[in-house]
Amino acid sequence: MRKQFKETVMDLSLRDNRIVMIFGDVSVYLFNDFKEKYPNRFYNMGISENTLISVGAGLAAQGFHPFVHTIAPFITERSYEQIKLDMCYNRFGGNIVSCGASFDYAWDGATHHAYTDLAILRLLPGMEVIQPGSTKELNTLLRSQYNNETPTYLRLSDHPHTIDVPVEFGRGVALKDGGCDVTVMTAGPLLGNVLEACRDLPVNLLYFHTIKPIDTGLIHRFRHTRMIVVHDAFGLKEAVCEVPEIRVISHGIRDAFCGCYGTLHDIRRSLGLDTEGIRERIIRELHCRQ
Amino acid sequence: MKSICKNIRRQILHGAKESGHGHIPTCFSIVEILWAVYQVLRYDPHNPLWPERDLFILSKGHGALAHYCVLAQLGYFDPGKITTMGLFESDLGCHADRFKVPGIEASTGSLGHGIGLAVGMALALKIEESDRRVVTLIGDGEANEGSVWEALLVASNLQLPNMTVIYDDNRSHSRGLQIVDPAEKLLAFGCDVTEVDGHDTEALIEANKYRGERVHAIIAHTRKGYGCPTFMENPYEWHRRSPNENEYRSLLEELDAETV
Numbered sequence: 001m002r003k004q005f006k007e008t009v010m011d012l013s014l015r016d017n018r019i020v021m022i023f024g025d026v027s028v029y030l031f032n033d034f035k036e037k038y039p040n041r042f043y044n045m046g047i048s049e050n051t052l053i054s055v056g057a058g059l060a061a062q063g064f065h066p067f068v069h070t071i072a073p074f075i076t077e078r079s080y081e082q083i084k085l086d087m088c089y090n091r092f093g094g095n096i097v098s099c100g101a102s103f104d105y106a107w108d109g110a111t112h113h114a115y116t117d118l119a120i121l122r123l124l125p126g127m128e129v130i131q132p133g134s135t136k137e138l139n140t141l142l143r144s145q146y147n148n149e150t151p152t153y154l155r156l157s158d159h160p161h162t163i164d165v166p167v168e169f170g171r172g173v174a175l176k177d178g179g180c181d182v183t184v185m186t187a188g189p190l191l192g193n194v195l196e197a198c199r200d201l202p203v204n205l206l207y208f209h210t211i212k213p214i215d216t217g218l219i220h221r222f223r224h225t226r227m228i229v230v231h232d233a234f235g236l237k238e239a240v241c242e243v244p245e246i247r248v249i250s251h252g253i254r255d256a257f258c259g260c261y262g263t264l265h266d267i268r269r270s271l272g273l274d275t276e277g278i279r280e281r282i283i284r285e286l287h288c289r290q
Numbered sequence: 291m292k293s294i295c296k297n298i299r300r301q302i303l304h305g306a307k308e309s310g311h312g313h314i315p316t317c318f319s320i321v322e323i324l325w326a327v328y329q330v331l332r333y334d335p336h337n338p339l340w341p342e343r344d345l346f347i348l349s350k351g352h353g354a355l356a357h358y359c360v361l362a363q364l365g366y367f368d369p370g371k372i373t374t375m376g377l378f379e380s381d382l383g384c385h386a387d388r389f390k391v392p393g394i395e396a397s398t399g400s401l402g403h404g405i406g407l408a409v410g411m412a413l414a415l416k417i418e419e420s421d422r423r424v425v426t427l428i429g430d431g432e433a434n435e436g437s438v439w440e441a442l443l444v445a446s447n448l449q450l451p452n453m454t455v456i457y458d459d460n461r462s463h464s465r466g467l468q469i470v471d472p473a474e475k476l477l478a479f480g481c482d483v484t485e486v487d488g489h490d491t492e493a494l495i496e497a498n499k500y501r502g503e504r505v506h507a508i509i510a511h512t513r514k515g516y517g518c519p520t521f522m523e524n525p526y527e528w529h530r531r532s533p534n535e536n537e538y539r540s541l542l543e544e545l546d547a548e549t550v
Contacts, residue, residue: 048440085400
């Protein structure tokens with residue numbers, strides 16, 4: 001997905017000389033083309049996440065379209081107040097594009113796991129929160145939102161799904177709508193596992209690439225069903241719960257640090273977020289319903 | 291003390307008395323700094339968003355009352371508004387809101403933010419090859435924040451000769467985390483450094499005219515509460531206190547006597 005990020009930015013830059021790239025010493029080599037072509041709009045500012053955000057906001061204040069890019073926990077959790085005040089309260093805007101979120105850096109342990117980013121950023125007034133699940137979704141959503149003078153968070157993944165889903169900012173998608181009693185909801189790359197898990201099960205399936213604003217209309221349409229959010233981060237469940245008349249149960253992140261390493265798949269399996277774990281949980285819910 | 295600066299201090303006192311708000315000692319320490327900045331920067335109070343204006347960011351946001359009084363003096367808005375500071379529907383908060391106050395470039399309050407924003411703005415102007423400039427005022431207490439030094443490192447690396455950082459050395463830090471020899475530190479962080487008496491308006495004006503090859507740091511040696519011995523002797527008692535009517539009259543007498 002990072003490669004797509006670069007390709008989209010390179011393409012946009014052909015027509016937009018207000019794009020400025022700010023790196024926290026990550027993905028720098030990948031963007032060599034950009035550096036060579038636009039040297040005065042390429043800055044590797046090092047491992048200084050607070051300042052990356054403030055500088056991005058300052059550039060946006062003067063009419064530029066900055067992309068601040070580094071690792072998810074550090075740019076969101078460490079720099080939360082900079083995002084809140086410099087980008088959101090001041091309404092200067094700017095784009096934050098993270099990598100390594102959820103458990104993409106599984107082997108690095110809890111310091112590098114990031115599953116609160118979507119949840120905490122969606123609390124900030126004016127913030128757009130996007131979790132593209134595929135390269136197509138990233139390409140479409142980045143193009144539609146990057147220059148709207150609004151603070152926008154896009155969370156990249158090293159493990160995108162390859163399912164072709166309609167993409168429109170702020171709109172969820174009903175991938176299975178069979179009038180079933182149980183509705184499964186998910187977001188981002190985990191869709192690959194979720195779709196496989198419930199392909200032959202009698203459930204509705206809603207998918208979201210935009211966490212904020214959440215598609216309340218779509219959720220509301222399924223309010224009379226039993227809802228399960230299956231997600232590898234906080235944020236979607238909380239967004240769904242704010243829709244009136246909605247009660248939801250969740251399957252995924254627990255109230256504990258993940259003390260294990262391994263691969264993304266290892267951690268997903270430990271949380272019951274591999275295909276088998278998800279399927280088992282949904283089947284349990286279907287039996288419970290009966 | 292220049293009569294204009296004495297008059298601004300009178301307005302600060304009056305605004306604090308009427309509103310019940312304001313950090314008077316810190317406001318008194320930056321009056322000459324603010325006045326001098328606006329003698330050098332390009333601005334138009336009748337067109338606050340004039341595209342050719344220079345940019346000033348009050349990073350030490352709790353000096354807002356002093357900034358309001360200077361902006362009102364310059365004609366940005368009616369000085370009568372200052373007494374409404376802190377009221378529910380007032381445009382003037384105890385920390386400034388850029389959407390409500392003409393002349394405010396960034397809403398500040400939480401310390402250690404304005405300087406990072408200023409770096410971004412200076413970088414934007416550099417990319418545009420503009421001759422506009424950015425000045426930010428930070429406090430020595432604010433310099434306890436790591437984000438201040440991180441922003442300075444980044445600014446130095448970006449080589450921003452269009453950026454000036456004024457460091458209000460009013461000894462706020464003295465009872466907490468001490469910043470020993472800020473000039474040496476700012477020099478080590480890659481700035482050109484000028485030290486001035488922060489209550490000498492002419493020296494501050496000259497310092498603000500400086501334009502070198504890298505970030506310019508002006509260390510303004512000031513005193514909290516400068517102008518009234520009561521504040522200078524008890525800056526912490528008055529940190530966030532406003533005077534009652536009797537105290538106000540007494541403080542005005544001190545100010546008019548100019549015993550400092």
